[in-house]
Amino acid sequence: MKGKFNEVLPTLPYDYYRNKQELVNLPPRYNIMKTFLLSLFSVFSLSGFSQDVTGIWRGYFNQVEYVRDEEGNKIAIPRERYKFEVQLDQQNNRMKGVTYSYLSTVFYGKAVASGTFNAKTKKIILDELKIVEVKMSGFSDACIMQCFLQYSRSGDEEFLEGTYTSMNVKDSTNCGRGTVFLRRVVTSDFYKEPFLVNKEKEATPPPANTPPKTDLAKKPASPVKPPVVAKPKNPATPVVKKPSTVAKAPASKKQLNSKDS
Numbered sequence: 208m209k210g211k212f213n214e215v216l217p218t219l220p221y222d223y224y225r226n227k228q229e230l231v232n233l234p235p236r237y238n239i240m241k242t243f244l245l246s247l248f249s250v251f252s253l254s255g256f257s258q259d260v261t262g263i264w265r266g267y268f269n270q271v272e273y274v275r276d277e278e279g280n281k282i283a284i285p286r287e288r289y290k291f292e293v294q295l296d297q298q299n300n301r302m303k304g305v306t307y308s309y310l311s312t313v314f315y316g317k318a319v320a321s322g323t324f325n326a327k328t329k330k331i332i333l334d335e336l337k338i339v340e341v342k343m344s345g346f347s348d349a350c351i352m353q354c355f356l357q358y359s360r361s362g363d364e365e366f367l368e369g370t371y372t373s374m375n376v377k378d379s380t381n382c383g384r385g386t387v388f389l390r391r392v393v394t395s396d397f398y399k400e401p402f403l404v405n406k407e408k409e410a411t412p413p414p415a416n417t418p419p420k421t422d423l424a425k426k427p428a429s430p431v432k433p434p435v436v437a438k439p440k441n442p443a444t445p446v447v448k449k450p451s452t453v454a455k456a457p458a459s460k461k462q463l464n465s466k467d468s
Contacts, residue, residue, distance in 0.1 A: 258329060258358060260302065261406065264367055264389040265292045265396065268308070268352075271385040286383070293320070293333070293367075293389060296402045300324050305400055306335055306352070312396055316341045316349055329358040331367065338376060350375050350382035356389070365391040 268291045271283040290311075295304040302322050309315030317340035322333035335351040343349075356369035367389040373382035 258324075258326065259297055260295050260324060260331065260358060260367070261297045262403070263292065263294050263392050263395050263399070265290075265392045266367075266387070266389040267291050268371055268387045269385045270383045272383075283386075285385075290396070291387065291389065292396055294395065294400045294403060295322075296400075296406070297324060300326060302331075302333075303402075304333075305339075306333075307397055308352075309396075314343050315397075316343065317397075318351060322354075331356040331358065331369075348375050348377060348382070354387055356387060 267288050269285050270287045270289070271285050273281055273283050276282055290307075290309050292307040292309075293304060294306075295302050300323055302324060304320050304322075306318050306320050307315055308318075316338055318335040318338045320333055320335045322331055324331050331354070333354040333356060335353070338349050338351065341349050350373040352371045352373045354369060354371045356367040359366045359368065367387070369387050370384065371387050372384045374380070375382050
């Protein structure tokens with residue numbers, strides 16, 4: 208029954224992909240489907256490795272000294288531990304940023320850095336290029352570091368872990384080497400670099416233009432007063448003048464007698 212596609216239907220496309228001789232017997236439309244599935248799988252594989260490490264990472268680095276025991280085994284002995292903060296801006300597989308090496312925010316060294324990120328292996332090489340700020344005792348020398356880091360994630364936590372080597376900026380002598388541990392954080396022990404502030408502004412959507420809401424609970428609506436209707440004034444009553452009457456004196460008896468005669 209080998210080679211008879213109509214009689215035996217494979218359960219999965221990759222069953223035939225493992226056997227090149229059987230792939231010859233596949234019809235053209237099946238080969239097209241196989242190619243599409245393989246291409247789709249490649250896209251998902253690449254997208255799964257994409258990771259943006261832009262942001263603030265803080266932790267520490269340990270300066271260690273490697274010695275060999277009696278049996279010849281290599282042993283790392285911790286010497287000094289320093290706080291370490293890295294602010295990164297990733298562009299595709301390249302990145303730039305700054306680093307802070309410090310015992311406190313009073314005594315520290317700040318450097319500009321650049322590096323590369325391998326999206327497939329999630330490995331980072333970060334090089335400090337130049338020290339731009341130094342606040343330390345007069346008996347110390349400034350050193351620049353090269354870090355070899357591995358990205359990992361556990362739940363909601365993200366980490367960068369690895370090793371470093373260092374070099375004295377005055378005479379290029381070895382400053383030591385050790386281990387690095389960093390965790391992604393939101394805030395900085397110093398201040399957030401402008402490239403991170405600008406990225407956050409670009410990622411923040413502009414506020415929607417919504418009309419302002421009036422708080423009706425605080426300001427009760429004033430009662431509507433009925434319109435004032437002006438009452439008509441009482442018309443002036445006309446003054447009626449009464450005719451003045453003159454009282455006449457009663458006639459005397461002489462006048463009455465003269466009238467009778």
